[in-house]
Amino acid sequence: MPSVWIDYDLCDGCTLCIKKCPYGAVELQEGRPRILDNCTCCGLCLEVCKQGALQTDIQQRAIPDFSSWSGIWVFAEQHDGRLADVGLELLGKAREIGDQRSEEVCALLLGNGVEDLAGTLFSYGADRVYLVQDPLLGTYSTEGYTAALARLVDAYQPEILLVGATDLGRDLAPRLARRVGAGLTADCTGLKIDAEEGILLQTRPAFGGNIMATIANRFSRPQMATVRPGVMEKKTGFPSEGVLCREEAGITEQTIRVNRLETRAEEHEPIDLSKARVIVTAGRGAASKEGLALLGELARALDGELAGTRALIEEEWLPPDRQIGQTGQTVRPELYIGCGVSGAVQHRAGMSGSRYVIAVNKDSRAPIFQVADWGLVGDLFQIIPELINTLSDKAPGSSG
Amino acid sequence: MNIIVLVKQVPDTTEVSIDPKTGNLVREGVESIINPHDRHALEAALQFKEQHGGSITAISMGPGQAVDALSEALGMGADDGILLSDPAFAGADTWATSYTLARAIEKKGDYDLILCGRQAIDGDTAQVGPQLAELLGIAQVTSVCGVESLESGSSRVLKRIKGGRELIHCPLPALWSVVSELNTPRYPHMERLIRACDPKSAIVTWNAADIGVKTQDVGLQGSLTQVIATFPPKTERKGEMLEGDPRSMVSSLVARLRENKL
Ligand SMILES: Cc1cc2nc3c(=O)[nH]c(=O)nc-3n(C[C@H](O)[C@H](O)[C@H](O)COP(=O)(O)OP(=O)(O)OC[C@H]3O[C@@H](n4cnc5c(N)ncnc54)[C@H](O)[C@@H]3O)c2cc1C
Ligand SMILES: Cc1cc2nc3c(=O)[nH]c(=O)nc-3n(C[C@H](O)[C@H](O)[C@H](O)COP(=O)(O)OP(=O)(O)OC[C@H]3O[C@@H](n4cnc5c(N)ncnc54)[C@H](O)[C@@H]3O)c2cc1C
Numbered sequence: 001m002p003s004v005w006i007d008y009d010l011c012d013g014c015t016l017c018i019k020k021c022p023y024g025a026v027e028l029q030e031g032r033p034r035i036l037d038n039c040t041c042c043g044l045c046l047e048v049c050k051q052g053a054l055q056t057d058i059q060q061r062a063i064p065d066f067s068s069w070s071g072i073w074v075f076a077e078q079h080d081g082r083l084a085d086v087g088l089e090l091l092g093k094a095r096e097i098g099d100q101r102s103e104e105v106c107a108l109l110l111g112n113g114v115e116d117l118a119g120t121l122f123s124y125g126a127d128r129v130y131l132v133q134d135p136l137l138g139t140y141s142t143e144g145y146t147a148a149l150a151r152l153v154d155a156y157q158p159e160i161l162l163v164g165a166t167d168l169g170r171d172l173a174p175r176l177a178r179r180v181g182a183g184l185t186a187d188c189t190g191l192k193i194d195a196e197e198g199i200l201l202q203t204r205p206a207f208g209g210n211i212m213a214t215i216a217n218r219f220s221r222p223q224m225a226t227v228r229p230g231v232m233e234k235k236t237g238f239p240s241e242g243v244l245c246r247e248e249a250g251i252t253e254q255t256i257r258v259n260r261l262e263t264r265a266e267e268h269e270p271i272d273l274s275k276a277r278v279i280v281t282a283g284r285g286a287a288s289k290e291g292l293a294l295l296g297e298l299a300r301a302l303d304g305e306l307a308g309t310r311a312l313i314e315e316e317w318l319p320p321d322r323q324i325g326q327t328g329q330t331v332r333p334e335l336y337i338g339c340g341v342s343g344a345v346q347h348r349a350g351m352s353g354s355r356y357v358i359a360v361n362k363d364s365r366a367p368i369f370q371v372a373d374w375g376l377v378g379d380l381f382q383i384i385p386e387l388i389n390t391l392s393d394k395a396p397g398s399s400g
Numbered sequence: 401m402n403i404i405v406l407v408k409q410v411p412d413t414t415e416v417s418i419d420p421k422t423g424n425l426v427r428e429g430v431e432s433i434i435n436p437h438d439r440h441a442l443e444a445a446l447q448f449k450e451q452h453g454g455s456i457t458a459i460s461m462g463p464g465q466a467v468d469a470l471s472e473a474l475g476m477g478a479d480d481g482i483l484l485s486d487p488a489f490a491g492a493d494t495w496a497t498s499y500t501l502a503r504a505i506e507k508k509g510d511y512d513l514i515l516c517g518r519q520a521i522d523g524d525t526a527q528v529g530p531q532l533a534e535l536l537g538i539a540q541v542t543s544v545c546g547v548e549s550l551e552s553g554s555s556r557v558l559k560r561i562k563g564g565r566e567l568i569h570c571p572l573p574a575l576w577s578v579v580s581e582l583n584t585p586r587y588p589h590m591e592r593l594i595r596a597c598d599p600k601s602a603i604v605t606w607n608a609a610d611i612g613v614k615t616q617d618v619g620l621q622g623s624l625t626q627v628i629a630t631f632p633p634k635t636e637r638k639g640e641m642l643e644g645d646p647r648s649m650v651s652s653l654v655a656r657l658r659e660n661k662l
Contacts, residue, residue: 020629022627022629022630023491037463038463038490039490040490040491040619040620041490041491041620042491042620042626042627044628044629061621142530142540143539146534166562167542167543167560167561167562170526170527170542171530171540171542171543173527174494174525174526174527174528174529174530174531174534175530175531175533175534175540177495177527177531178495178498178530178531178534178535179534182624183493183495183623183624183625184494184495184525184527184625185625186494186523186524186525186526186527187524187525187526201628204524205524205633206522206523206524206630207411207413207521207522207524208413208521208524209633210413210632210633211630211631211632211633212630212631212632212633213627213629213630214627214628214629214630214631215625215626215627215628216625216626216628217624217625217626218626219623219624220624257539257570257571258539258540258541258568258569258570258571258574259568259569260566260567260568260569261556261566261567261568261569262566262567263561263564263565263566263567264558264564264565264566264567265563265564266563266564270562270563321563334662335657335662345413352633356660356662357637358653364641369639369641370637370639371637372637372639373637373638373639373640373656374638374640374641374642374653374656375639375640375641375642376641376642376646376649376650376653377641378646378649379646382646383646383649383650386646386647386650387650387653387654390650390651390654391654
């Protein structure tokens with residue numbers, strides 16, 4: 001096994017290596033860095049040491065030649081003939097990358113009788129649409145879709161393949177990545193091309209949103225990532241025509257071993273908070289009939305939606321589909337107003353992408369204030385009625 | 401019904417914080433726990449065994465201390481445990497993790513069902529299950545939230561999707577990743593737990609040689625993705641605290657909203 005060690009004669013104790021290590025495997029002990037047993041020999045610390053004190057016998061891994069792999073591909077998820085937004089969002093990003101790399105942007109459209117959707121994909125930025133139609137692809141199956149997509153990847157060798165990090169995408173992408181022999185980055189919130197190396201840098205939250213990690217996919221192609229819905233921006237206005245390629249699915253009934261027998265919808269149509277422009281969030285500080293009535297009124301006044309922390313869902317003040325956070329929904333409204341919300345990391349994981357954040361809390365040390373644009377310290381039962389009054393006084397009929 | 405349950409030892413992320421100076425995760429003093437979803441996978445396996453007989457093997461890849469996760473699994477009622485531990489396994493991405501687990505499962509053999517958690521709370525990728533199923537060439541169902549029937553060779557399970565559930569027919573052998581609404585995990589049984597911690601317990605350790613893998617195919621060396629940087633989540637917030645009594649705070653707030661055209 002190779003290892004990394006420190007030449008203490010050269011080390012000046014700057015601690016850059018400690019900051020760099022993604023595994024927490026370098027520790028400060030008595031003023032000096034020390035490498036712990038959980039070192040993976042990734043070598044990142046070597047890059048930051050200005051003194052050359054970090055040394056190793058790691059062999060540089062050779063990067064294969066991938067110059068023949070080309071094209072920025074997006075899986076266009078559809079259900080019952082309706083395109084999921086995330087595919088269009090990814091086309092926006094793919095368009096940007098495609099222009100930078102001078103490569104073709106392609107959408108992958110699988111299903112049965114979905115031809116009509118190709119025009120939409122072109123108008124959101126696809127140069128080419130690979131259309132795979134087969135009665136067996138009419139409903140999603142892991143194995144059917146994996147086989148059909150792997151066939152395309154093998155035949156045309158794209159450089160990048162993006163899939164929405166939806167229920168479907170996170171079921172499909174890992175199986176597909178394993179089949180085509182590609183590394184896969186999960187649930188990304190940022191994608192950009194590295195200026196020097198030309199590879200895709202993929203940024204994603206890990207450890208429950210406590211940390212962001214940038215991942216590179218140097219050793220295999222396509223560079224694959226699932227991308228969180230609602231993060232990338234759609235770009236439209238492109239011509240609604242392009243190259244349409246019809247492809248065979250190459251599957252039989254035997255390909256698909258797992259079958260969906262029926263879908264049971266939730267009793268009430270669950271609300272999709274990711275589309276709301278304004279969200280008023282109730283925390284435990286508002287967990288009462290009066291509190292929720294008040295916040296409901298504020299939400300209505302702003303033409304927004306009412307949501308809650310897990311505390312409110314657990315105590316059944318609000319239904320589960322209104323929970324924001326790590327185990328609830330991820331939202332990106334223009335305006336998020338947290339009332340009586342402490343701002344636990346698990347909650348912040350679902351709302352930190354909001355454009356503007358307002359926090360109302362009687363405890364000035366509540367962590368929610370660290371992620372707020374505007375903080376109001378005080379009792380929400382005094383502040384919110386005042387806000388509702390002011391809003392309705394000054395702008396009758398307007399939405400904010 | 402022979403069941404394999406995959407358990408990962410993870411830091412309790414609810415206790416993880418970020419060092420404001422280094423921007424690193426503070427892992428010191430953070431407790432290691434069984435990944436929460438994996439305890440639901442164990443509970444499901446125990447219930448299936450109660451109905452159908454058979455045996456339960458818990459498998460974990462990790463450093464030596466991950467044996468604690470297996471002891472806890474045995475404490476809950478698993479029959480035996482396999483710890484995959486070797487310095488060469490360190491730093492594995494999901495590609496290398498699924499490969500290592502697959503080789504170990506092939507060595508063990510004889511299973512009808514593999515259960516894992518939908519997602520680990522540290523790596524958070526939800527990729528290991530489907531990748532493992534692909535490598536083993538078996539069927540997969542992700543986000544299993546209920547089981548309607550289970551017999552040899554076939555099953556009907558409920559899969560959680562946004563806004564509802566799907567009833568799925570799935571042949572066995574298969575791999576299922578489970579979500580927490582599937583069941584309520586039991587607590588480990590004290591006597592069993594103590595027995596599991598005995599050196600002569602039913603937990604074995606396999607290293608790279610035991611499962612016949614080359615070191616270049618596992619761990620960081622065998623990974624296709626690399627973490628090249630970590631940093632704390634960025635918050636570009638104005639961070640302005642509005643002052644005064646409720647009335648004046650609200651009027652400054654409304655002024656700010658107007659300025660920003662909200
Ligand atoms: C694995 C895991 C996953 C989780 N996932 C989520 C998730 O997805 N979403 C989520 O939200 N949580 C989640 N949690 C829970 C999370 O850790 C917190 O417990 C939760 O977010 C706290 O909710 P809260 O802010 O409403 O309550 P509290 O933390 O109790 O905060 C209440 C706040 O209200 C303030 N307050 C009280 N009265 C008033 C008043 N009259 N006026 C103004 N302010 C007042 C208090 O000062 C306090 O700051 C998760 C936890 C775990 C362990
Ligand atoms: C900050 C950070 C970001 C990362 N991002 C990526 C990435 O984008 N892509 C990537 O390929 N790798 C990534 N990794 C590596 C990844 O965390 C590891 O490969 C890990 O071993 C498995 O992934 P997971 O924790 O996401 O597990 P998941 O796939 O979320 O786990 C699902 C289930 O698989 C089982 N399981 C997982 N790991 C083990 C194990 N070691 N032993 C037994 N059972 C197990 C458990 O039942 C678990 O509930 C990242 C690592 C870090 C530190």
